Amino acid sequence: MSKLHMIDTYWAIIIPAFAFPMGLFLMKQFMEGLPTSLIEAAKIDGATEWTVFSKIVMPNVKPAWLTLIIFSVQALWNNKASTVIYSEEMKTLPFAMQQIQAGGIARTGEAAAVLVVLMIVPIAIFIFSESQILETMASSGLKD
Numbered sequence: 001m002s003k004l005h006m007i008d009t010y011w012a013i014i015i016p017a018f019a020f021p022m023g024l025f026l027m028k029q030f031m032e033g034l035p036t037s038l039i040e041a042a043k044i045d046g047a048t049e050w051t052v053f054s055k056i057v058m059p060n061v062k063p064a065w066l067t068l069i070i071f072s073v074q075a076l077w078n079n080k081a082s083t084v085i086y087s088e089e090m091k092t093l094p095f096a097m098q099q100i101q102a103g104g105i106a107r108t109g110e111a112a113a114v115l116v117v118l119m120i121v122p123i124a125i126f127i128f129s130e131s132q133i134l135e136t137m138a139s140s141g142l143k144d
Helices: 009-017 021-034 038-044 049-060 062-077 092-102 105-139
Strands: none
Touching: 009 062, 021 062, 038 062, 049 062, 062 105, 092 105
16 A cells, blocks of 8 residues: 555555455355356347346346445445554544543443444445345346
């Protein structure tokens, strides 16, 4: 990050998230579960590789994308980034929570308030994406 001049930038937190190995494995496993007859039928109908990918494969792997987004946002949201963010105004909320908890029992009210704020974003993302995950899984009931 130092050689890329990304110290004290939010890109230092965001860019490493693209190398999330669980995401690659999750998408690979989910795409292998797609019926080959669906892809073959599209090719017989004259669809190009890009059309098959964008119109058939990607809509069918929407639950995997949403699951990956939930895991990635949760990992990024809980990242302290203490190794790449040094300036106080750019510190993340988990780092602030750690500092508040270090204050001892006298700062339990502040710690509880920060904890509520830390919990709101992952819960909201899950609530908004849960209905889409269930809808996509219900509407893509294909059998070989």
